[in-house]
Amino acid sequence: MESTIILLDEKKRIKQQNKCCKMSWIGRKIRGTKKKHLQSLWATMIVAVLFMIYLYFYIVVPYSYSFFSMFSVFVDHFSHFLFWRQRLVYMDI
Numbered sequence: 001m002e003s004t005i006i007l008l009d010e011k012k013r014i015k016q017q018n019k020c021c022k023m024s025w026i027g028r029k030i031r032g033t034k035k036k037h038l039q040s041l042w043a044t045m046i047v048a049v050l051f052m053i054y055l056y057f058y059i060v061v062p063y064s065y066s067f068f069s070m071f072s073v074f075v076d077h078f079s080h081f082l083f084w085r086q087r088l089v090y091m092d093i
Contacts, residue, residue: 059073059074
């Protein structure tokens with residue numbers, strides 16, 4: 001009877017130990033994915049900055065060399081888009 005209790009306690013201890021190991025492995029896995037997400041965030045930011053530089057040279061340089069002109073060109077294009085979108089809604093197309 002006593003040996004059965006010891007075996008049950010041993011099984012319980014091993015089960016608890018395995019549970020702890022699994023938890024730490026999951027913790028390590030979560031920390032690794034968080035690092036990958038930060039790396040992809042940095043990569044996205046770098047690509048966005050490069051895209052803005054490309055837009056600057058594609059849109060601003062032909063007009064002038066100021067940031068305000070780039071902003072005004074974007075506003076003009078956006079207002080033009082809204083104008084035609086509004087016309088299409090009213091025309092029921």
